[in-house]
Amino acid sequence: MPSGRISAAESRIMEALWARGPLSADEIVQDVAPEQGWGAATVKTLINRLLKKQAIRSERAGGRTVYHLQLERDDYVTEESQGLLDRLFGGQLTPLVAHFARRQALSPEEIARLKRLIAELDEEAR
Structure with missing residues (x-):
């Protein structure tokens, strides 16, 4: 269970992961940045917040970092x-x-x- 409440912005990252499964940061940026008007830095900040809250976890695979859900x-x-x-x-x-x-x-x-x-x-x- 996450160690903090997930904000509305963070939930957009979660929605991308719920919809498509494990994703790299670049794939998450492609999914959410255009519709939200966010830059890559904003998306990566949100990813880091979700990591700290333990809502997602990271794993190295094929030379890149992939993010997995910890919260259904x-x-x-x-x-x-x-x-x-x-x-x-x-x-x-x-x-x-x-x-x-x-x-x-x-x-x-x-x-x-x-x-x-x-x-x-x-x-x-x-």
């Missing part, structure tokens, strides 16, 4: 989601869903999906 995307999403729930809704899911349902109209499809999810969770709890 699902674990990251769970941690970030729980952080949001804790900060804004006292760790409770119901107020989060109620907040969004009241602020933006749910489509009939979304309502049906939520009902199915609740039914599935109810079955699992029995």
Whole structure:
């Protein structure tokens, strides 16, 4: 587990690694720099931060350094989601869903999906 919270900028590096697997710094730069408007130095700074946080690890392969994930995307999403729930809704899911349902109209499809999810969770709890 990483030793610090991953910033939004650092998450762009993580997304590239989750999408394509182990990558060199140059490959990461090619993936994220153009869409973010970042230079290579910025990307390498973010890589170093992720190394210090132990979210990724480096390995020498074929004369170059390749970066590997230490944090799975699902674990990251769970941690970030729980952080949001804790900060804004006292760790409770119901107020989060109620907040969004009241602020933006749910489509009939979304309502049906939520009902199915609740039914599935109810079955699992029995």
